Amino acid sequence: MGRTRAAEDLSGRVDRTRAAAGLSGRVGRARAAAGLSGRVGRARVRVAARWICVAVALGAGCGAVATAARMSVREAAPLVALIEAGDPVEVAAVVRDDPRALRGGTGPPTYLVAVELERVRRVDGGEPVRLSARALVLGSDDGWRGLLPGQHVIAIGKLLPPRAGDLRAAVVSVRKAPRLIGEPSWAQRAAGVLRSGLQRACEPLPDDSGGLLPGLVVGDISRLDPALKADFQATGMTHLTAVSGSNVAIILGVILFLTRRTGAGPVLCAVVCGVALAGFVILARPSPSVIRAAAMGAIGLLGLATGRPRAAVPALAAAAAVLLLADPELAADAGFALSALATAGLLLLAPGWRDALRARRWPPGAAEALAVPAAAQVACGPVIAGLSGTVSLVAVPANLIVVPAIAPATLLGVAAALLSPVWPAGAEFAAWLGHWPAAWLVLVARIGARLLAGAVPWPGGVPGALLLAGLTVVALVAARHAVVRKLAAVVAACAVLGALPVRLLVAGWPPPGWLVVACSVGQGDAIVLPAGAGRAVVVDAGPEPDPVDRCLRRLGVRQVVLFAVSHYHADHVGGVAGIFRGRAVGAVVAPDWPEPAGGREQVAAAAAGAGTPVQPVGPGWAYEVGGLRLEALGPLAALHGTNSDPNNNSLVLRATLGGRTVLLPGDAETEEQADLVDRLGAAALRADVLKVAHHGSALQAPELLDAVDPAVALVSVGEGNDYGHPNGALLARLARDGARVLRTDLSGDLAVLVSGDGLAVTSRGVPGPG
Numbered sequence: 001m002g003r004t005r006a007a008e009d010l011s012g013r014v015d016r017t018r019a020a021a022g023l024s025g026r027v028g029r030a031r032a033a034a035g036l037s038g039r040v041g042r043a044r045v046r047v048a049a050r051w052i053c054v055a056v057a058l059g060a061g062c063g064a065v066a067t068a069a070r071m072s073v074r075e076a077a078p079l080v081a082l083i084e085a086g087d088p089v090e091v092a093a094v095v096r097d098d099p100r101a102l103r104g105g106t107g108p109p110t111y112l113v114a115v116e117l118e119r120v121r122r123v124d125g126g127e128p129v130r131l132s133a134r135a136l137v138l139g140s141d142d143g144w145r146g147l148l149p150g151q152h153v154i155a156i157g158k159l160l161p162p163r164a165g166d167l168r169a170a171v172v173s174v175r176k177a178p179r180l181i182g183e184p185s186w187a188q189r190a191a192g193v194l195r196s197g198l199q200r201a202c203e204p205l206p207d208d209s210g211g212l213l214p215g216l217v218v219g220d221i222s223r224l225d226p227a228l229k230a231d232f233q234a235t236g237m238t239h240l241t242a243v244s245g246s247n248v249a250i251i252l253g254v255i256l257f258l259t260r261r262t263g264a265g266p267v268l269c270a271v272v273c274g275v276a277l278a279g280f281v282i283l284a285r286p287s288p289s290v291i292r293a294a295a296m297g298a299i300g301l302l303g304l305a306t307g308r309p310r311a312a313v314p315a316l317a318a319a320a321a322v323l324l325l326a327d328p329e330l331a332a333d334a335g336f337a338l339s340a341l342a343t344a345g346l347l348l349l350a351p352g353w354r355d356a357l358r359a360r361r362w363p364p365g366a367a368e369a370l371a372v373p374a375a376a377q378v379a380c381g382p383v384i385a386g387l388s389g390t391v392s393l394v395a396v397p398a399n400l401i402v403v404p405a406i407a408p409a410t411l412l413g414v415a416a417a418l419l420s421p422v423w424p425a426g427a428e429f430a431a432w433l434g435h436w437p438a439a440w441l442v443l444v445a446r447i448g449a450r451l452l453a454g455a456v457p458w459p460g461g462v463p464g465a466l467l468l469a470g471l472t473v474v475a476l477v478a479a480r481h482a483v484v485r486k487l488a489a490v491v492a493a494c495a496v497l498g499a500l501p502v503r504l505l506v507a508g509w510p511p512p513g514w515l516v517v518a519c520s521v522g523q524g525d526a527i528v529l530p531a532g533a534g535r536a537v538v539v540d541a542g543p544e545p546d547p548v549d550r551c552l553r554r555l556g557v558r559q560v561v562l563f564a565v566s567h568y569h570a571d572h573v574g575g576v577a578g579i580f581r582g583r584a585v586g587a588v589v590a591p592d593w594p595e596p597a598g599g600r601e602q603v604a605a606a607a608a609g610a611g612t613p614v615q616p617v618g619p620g621w622a623y624e625v626g627g628l629r630l631e632a633l634g635p636l637a638a639l640h641g642t643n644s645d646p647n648n649n650s651l652v653l654r655a656t657l658g659g660r661t662v663l664l665p666g667d668a669e670t671e672e673q674a675d676l677v678d679r680l681g682a683a684a685l686r687a688d689v690l691k692v693a694h695h696g697s698a699l700q701a702p703e704l705l706d707a708v709d710p711a712v713a714l715v716s717v718g719e720g721n722d723y724g725h726p727n728g729a730l731l732a733r734l735a736r737d738g739a740r741v742l743r744t745d746l747s748g749d750l751a752v753l754v755s756g757d758g759l760a761v762t763s764r765g766v767p768g769p770g
Contacts, residue, residue, distance in 0.1 A: 059321065067167065067328040073133040074162070074169045082120060082129065083159045083170055091172055092119040092181075093135070095151045099144050101222075111144040113137040115153075117169060123156060133169035136162075143177025148188045153178035167329050187282050194283055195220055197420020198413065201431040209438040213431060215241045216406075216438065217413035218284040226546050227581050228442065235448035236377060236384070236395025237402065240441060252277060253372070254407045283417060295319045313347055316340070334387055338380050345379030346372060349476075373399035378472060386465030391458045394448045402444050405437035412437075510555045511762050514753045516655070516662045516689055516714075519551035520744040520764070523718025523725070524571035526551060527664055527691055529655050532626035534558040538579055539653060539664050543571045545578030551749060552583070554764070559583060561625050565590035566666025567650045568599030576606045585612050589623075591635065591651040592616035617651065629656040636679050639671055647694060648672040654687065658754055663687035663708055667694040673701035682707035688759060689714065689752050690739070696726025705733065711759055712740045712752050719745040 073079075082089055093115035101109040117135050121128035137144070137155065147153065157174035183189070195218055202210040202223070211223035221229065221241055232241050255276045259269045281294050320340050323330055330336040350371045357367035377395045385391050412434030420427040458464050478484045510517065519526040521542030528551070529537040536557040542548045552560075563585050566572055579585060588607045594600060607614050622631040634652035642648040650666030663685065665673065673693065676685060682703075690710035693700065695717040713734045717725045726743065734741050740761055742750045747763035754760075 062321075062325055063328060063331065066325045070133075070167045070328060073131055074167065076129075076131065076169075078129040079120065079131065079133070079159075079169060082122065083161050085122075086158060088123040088156055089120055089159055089172075090123055090154060090156050091117060091135075092152070092154050093117050093137070093172075095147045095149050095153065096134070097149055099139070099147055101145070111137075111139040113139060113144055113147065115172075120159070131169070135168050135170045135172055137172045137174055139178070140175045141177040144174075147178070148184040148192050150184045150188050152181035154181060155179070191282050191284070193421055194218075194417040197424075197427060198417040198431070199223065201416045201420055201424070201427040202435075204428065205431060205435045206439075208442045209435040210431075212241065212442060213409065213413045213416075213434055213438045216409055216441075217417060225581075227549055227578075228445065230546055230550060231445040231449035234392070235398045235445045236392045237398055237441070237445055237448075240402070240406070254410065283414070295323060313344070316343055316347065334383060337383050341379040341383060342376040345375035345377075349375035349378060369403045370400055373403070378476075381472065382465040382469035385458045385468045386461055389458055389460035389464065391456050391468065393456065398444050398448045402441050405440045409434050409437035409441065509749070509751075509764055511751050511753050513755070514751045515657055515660055515759070516691075516752050517551070517555060518691065518714040518716050518742075518744055518750040519548055520748045520750075521547040521551065521575065521716070523695065523721045523723070524574070525566065525666070525691070525695075525716045526575065527716070528552065528555060528557065529628055529630070529657065529662070530626070531561050531628050535561050535626060537562045537564065537623075537625070537628060537630060537655075539564045540566050540572040540666070541575040541579050543574040545575045545581065547578070548575040549578035549581050552579070554749070557583070559586070561586040562623060562630070563588045564630070564651065564653060565603055566653075566664070567591060567593065567646045568596050568603065569646055569667065570596075570599055572667070573599045573603050576603050580606050580610050585610055588612050588614045589617045589621070589651075590614055591649055592618060593638070593646060593649040595646050627657060630654075631656075633680065633684070634665075634668070634676050635672055636675060639675070642671045643669055643699065650693075652676065654685075660689070660754060660759070661687040662689040662691070662752075663710070664691045665693040665704075669694060669697070669699040670701050673704040677701065677703045677707055688712065691716065692726070692730070692734070694725075695721075695723070696730055696743075697723070698727040698730060700727075700730055702733075705737070709737065710734075710739045712742070712761055714750050714752070715741065715743040717743055717745045721745075 095113060096116055097114040099111040099113045102112055113136070115135055115137050117131055117133045119128050119130050137157070139155075155172070155174045155178040156176065157172045160171040160173055162168045162171055184192075195214070198214050198217065199220065199222075202213050204210075205213070207223070207225060208228055211221070211225060212228070214220040214222075215224050219241075224241060229241055232238050252273050256269055256273055259272050264272070277294060323336070350368075353375060354367045354371040357371060358364060362370075374396050377392075377399065381391065412430050416427045416430040416434060419430060459467060475488070479488065514530060517528045519528060519542065522544065524542040525540040526542040526548045527539040529539070531537050534556055536552070536555065536559075538548075538552070538557075538560050541563070560579055560583050563576075563579050565588070568590070585607070588603065590600075590603065604614055617632055619632055619634060619636055622629065624630070631654055632651060633654055635649045639645060639648045644667075647667040647669050648671045650668045650672065652666060652668055652672070653664040655662040655664065668676075685704065685707040687708050687710055689712045690708050692713050692715045696715040715726045715731070731741050742761055742763065744750055749764035751762050751764075752759055753762065
């Protein structure tokens with residue numbers, strides 16, 4: 001028994017030894033496998049890093065070569081010699097895009113036409129220069145208006161150098177109509193017939209929906225009100241007013257949805273959508289912008305039709321690379337970036353979000369309707385924030401609300417275009433039906449643009465875009481964890497509940513008790529004085545209609561009781577149409593000075609269109625409304641032979657409101673300023689607020705500055721202007737004399753308000769036009 005027990009103990013020890021040895025072996029093998037796996041992982045990372053470096057170098061090299069090829073054509077010695085000589089030349093070119101009308105003043109518009117130069121030679125003889133280079137034509141004749149892409153033309157004009165950084169070879173200034181060579185292709189002629197037929201069918205419709213419908217269908221916004229276009233941009237619905245990759249994807253998505261509902265398979269769906277895409281390109285004209293949008297839309301179609309969205313990502317990258325190599329200018333094109341990003345969002349984000357919503361028992365249609373606009377907006381958000389300096393809070397809800405209206409408006413618009421050549425009455429009926437859903441889009445855009453909480457300020461430019469892009473990436477990565485998602489949802493809901501009532505109830509702009517506002521309209525003037533609830537007096541209109549219109553809308557001005565013109569230079573009257581846009585204008589006053597004639601005619605035409613006469617006024621004229629008194633101080637005598645006679649005959653106004661005074665000298669320079677002091681005396685010119693004359697130029701009379709002695713000095717000036725405005729020494733003098741100096745180019749809209757017994761100043765903080 002002892003030997004047996006000893007044998008059993010020995011056997012147990014042997015078994016335990018073997019077990020330990022087996023465990024040790026497994027641990028060793030596991031450690032070896034883990035080490036091997038780590039080495040393999042590190043090797044894969046190194047290989048991936050090397051391929052990334054190769055791809056970056058290859059892309060940068062290809063882009064540099066493509067750009068250098070374009071630059072070599074631009075800097076070619078024969079072409080540079082023709083530009084420097086300034087002699088008339090004959091150019092043979094091919095039209096690349098639809099002509100765009102550039103309107104300024106009351107005269108005929110100038111047409112901007114993108115062309116491809118094929119031959120250039122001097123009119124008085126010489127060897128022709130044969131090349132293939134892009135250029136811009138500035139055509140003054142109405143014969144440029146109806147040209148179609150692909151049309152060959154010959155024109156006589158003058159070669160001008162392009163802007164710095166522009167890859168175009170030249171700008172061609174042409175006064176006469178072009179000579180047409182041959183005819184455009186049948187596709188372009190057919191597209192022209194359909195587009196013009198759609199416009200004719202929309203003529204009886206209201207201006208808002210009738211102007212939107214052609215833009216929604218084929219990107220033709222020639223009739224679209226600029227104010228309405230700005231509303232679509234503010235609401236994040238710009239893709240509905242122009243041809244973009246996301247717009248094409250939406251149209252194809254509707255067709256794909258209808259095709260799938262019939263039970264068609266993937267191949268038939270792809271064929272139907274391909275035919276629809278080709279027809280859309282023909283209808284919208286295959287200009288470079290449309291081709292770009294169609295390429296991005298085709299990538300989105302590939303992902304949707306195959307059900308493998310990630311397989312389309314390499315195709316998207318390849319399409320973007322090919323387009324950039326073919327046209328390096330797209331690298332600086334915001335439209336190209338938005339098209340590519342929107343398509344990437346539809347491919348990478350929308351399917352996952354749609355499936356997640358379906359898993360939570362959302363209806364399939366509702367899940368896709370929410371996922372698509374949300375993905376596109378998240379992807380495009382950084383670029384839009386960098387461009388606009390704001391982050392829209394209404395873009396996703398607005399795009400979700402208008403989803404049901406897009407398909408009927410688009411399909412009825414296409415039907416109107418197709419019916420217009422054969423059945424004009426049927427085309428008008430289809431357009432009339434289509435304008436109802438288009439009117440819904442207009443209503444949503446207008447309401448969204450006017451919401452006080454519709455957008456929040458954000459840093460503009462590249463830093464702002466990179467900041468939002470980084471935050472977006474962090475949010476998307478963190479949201480993959482359920483705990484983070486729930487926590488973020490709670491924080492967001494609490495933030496909205498806490499901030500939204502304050503933002504809605506407390507008016508941020510205009511500030512209560514405001515005395516005067518200098519609108520940020522670029523290099524120009526637009527001054528607003530309150531005249532009651534929703535009413536104002538406006539002095540000057542800036543260089544463009546949209547910025548002054550948006551400034552008045554931000555101030556809640558629905559009626560302009562008086563529009564005063566200081567003088568007729570374009571930077572003060574170019575935006576006069578924005579004053580009359582959707583507002584009643586009670587009266588228009590201006591100085592009795594005939595120059596410049598173009599500005600005078602522009603103001604007269606705008607006033608005549610509204611049935612408002614223009615009254616010349618001078619010293620002694622006064623006007624009172626709603627507690628505001630406005631009186632003219634100058635010009636006291638017509639000044640001739642000065643540095644600028646229109647400037648030195650500016651209408652100088654003094655406004656009095658609530659015991660405070662504002663002096664508005666227009667662009668009066670040294671001569672008129674000195675004359676005012678000599679004739680009126682310093683006491684008559686004293687004011688609390690001075691709108692610094694002529695955008696802060698150096699041509700200021702020191703005696704006027706001493707006489708006014710302002711507490712606040714407002715400088716209305718454009719960012720980055722090449723006039724040297726404002727003058728640094730002038731600003732230093734004003735500040736040294738005790739004035740608070742504010743500039744629109746740095747702070748945006750400027751407001752002076754009464755605060756207790758003194759004055760306060762505030763700004764909207766969004767510099768630049770509008």
